[in-house]
Amino acid sequence: MSKPARSDGTVGKALEILDLVASLGRPVRFTELLEQSDHPKATLYRFLQTLTNQNMLSYDPDTQTYALGVRLVRLAHAAWAQSSLAPVARPFIDALAQETGETVHLAQMEGGQVLYVDKRNAANPVEMFSQAGKVGPGYCTGVGKAIMAFMPQDAQDRALSQQAYYAYTGNTLSSAERLRGELEEIRADGISYDREEHEPGIICIAAPILSGGRRVIGALSITTTTTRNSLDGLNTFRPALTKTAKAIGTEAANWQFPTQN
Amino acid sequence: MSKPARSDGTVGKALEILDLVASLGRPVRFTELLEQSDHPKATLYRFLQTLTNQNMLSYDPDTQTYALGVRLVRLAHAAWAQSSLAPVARPFIDALAQETGETVHLAQMEGGQVLYVDKRNAANPVEMFSQAGKVGPGYCTGVGKAIMAFMPQDAQDRALSQQAYYAYTGNTLSSAERLRGELEEIRADGISYDREEHEPGIICIAAPILSGGRRVIGALSITTTTTRNSLDGLNTFRPALTKTAKAIGTEAANWQFPTQN
DNA sequence: GATTTGGTTCCAAATATTGAAACCAAGTTT
């Protein structure tokens, strides 16, 4: 603690409160928030008022609780649709899932965490809103490592410092040094693996998506279980995976919004 | 224009900018935003900085454009998951779609507009993130009218004044007075219809969802086309629809977050 | 009837926002 945490004025504080509500994962009472946030009563109260007015929060008078508001859903829909990554990648992901018969993830990174923006499961063809938007740790997932490996130095340093390095399994890379070492290899190789580092029995192979072949904007992974398949088995998907990732990267770079001049 | 529009201080202005970016529907240049927003250069610049810092916007250095950021997607996921409506309604919607063989929508209202939070199509079993989050007009959709009909007076008045009353079709209710009249009937009857008021050939039957039988928190609709079915045909679904809506309403009211005491 | 708990309002002091204007870097035009 005691991190000044570049706090971006009033707007930053308001968003912090949204995150707080989100992190609790359920509708919350005023007092509960008061305990968590270090704002005085009056201040918190006004933020809550404002955010509720703005439909960023909703207030349920029956239970006297605050929850995240519908405006977020609307904005997120727009975000998804106007991103150059997710909509562009969609058909490619479909194809890859089809071809491999395994689960495919598309992820971006936010604040050191991995954010899954799309997912395709060979079994049920389309995944649902309630799935996209999930977050996961960066340091022990295939997509997280793939993205970090290709970040510019300063961003990578920041990301490395934001990891928790909790050892989920015996294979988890549990220090910044070890992770940094692996990132170098990944950068050289162009591929990352999750060797049961996050969950026992779950393995994956991932590749970064480089916009125009240069700037990393996300990652693509093929996930399976050790009972279904193996790392060697995943390796047979490598050509398809890298080809798809590259295709998405060029497509995303070229994706100019329709109204260009 | 010239509407003071209860502007909730700095936070409100920042969110206004997010909406602006969202409304343009594609990545936008600084100057473009400058023209649209009535902020001076320096002010807009700082807002953009802040929002980008906060991952509410993303900046693409290649194209020099701003787009909505990934943090929104993460927050929206949480919003969806912690809402007492959408997750609770899910299995009911599945069942209703199954039973009727028609398309089922679940909607809430935000700022006079209808926001679709879930959708189930008999044909493709699950609908996708890119679909949930869409918005539509309130005054000429079944769900919109169902929700407004059951709002408390002051909220209804506000909603009525927020409608555009553009006549999409010959059947569109194109004035607040006519709409108000219909809302009364809907309130008495407990059911609303869309009689090709928004799109020719598209009809629907909708029912409000009342939390604990009192407070309206959304609406449920069964949609079809005039070629597939008819208003009379839709009416045969009425019992199933109202039963489902009522079931969701009680369930949502009882839905106390797990960690209760 | 007194006391606690949960929420809302007041107001002066502290702080953040504001925007005109200056500035800078790249491209264009002349």
Add this chain to the structure above:
DNA sequence: AAACTTGGTTTCAATATTTGGAACCAAATC
């Protein structure tokens, strides 16, 4: 090549907002 755009960033004093301690209110509890 000099002058002039266009697009973006920074400065700084004036101004408007936010801040939070404390008072206040209502409802539930002792």
